[in-house]
Amino acid sequence: xxxxxxxxESYFYILLCLARGDNHGxxxxxxxxxxxxxxxxxxxxxxYGATDNMMKKGWIREILSGGPGQDRRRLYHLTDEGCEALxxxxxxxxxxxxxxxxx
Numbered sequence: 001x002x003x004x005x006x007x008x009e010s011y012f013y014i015l016l017c018l019a020r021g022d023n024h025g026x027x028x029x030x031x032x033x034x035x036x037x038x039x040x041x042x043x044x045x046x047x048y049g050a051t052d053n054m055m056k057k058g059w060i061r062e063i064l065s066g067g068p069g070q071d072r073r074r075l076y077h078l079t080d081e082g083c084e085a086l087x088x089x090x091x092x093x094x095x096x097x098x099x100x101x102x103x
Contacts, residue, residue: 007089010042010050015086018078
């Protein structure tokens with residue numbers, strides 16, 4: 001596995017939320033706050049800047065929701081590359097925690 005740069009909290013939580021299923025920006029912002037116990041909030045500017053950058057990296061892609069008679073809103077979908085980035089970050093964080101526990 002190639003070495004990756006550590007993810008920011010925003011990137012980590014966006015990918016984590018999308019690992020649970022496709023979601024729209026506002027839903028990701030709400031889920032992040034819930035998962036972090038209110039410690040991490042993602043503003044709309046950060047959210048859309050991050051999703052744009054992650055789409056360029058190929059970690060997420062945009063899909064349209066809605067069937068007949070439903071609102072068509074942008075949803076984000078985690079790609080295989082995004083899943084790999086998330087798993088690499090989780091492994092990195094686990095190694096750090098293990099090192100800290102050994103002290």
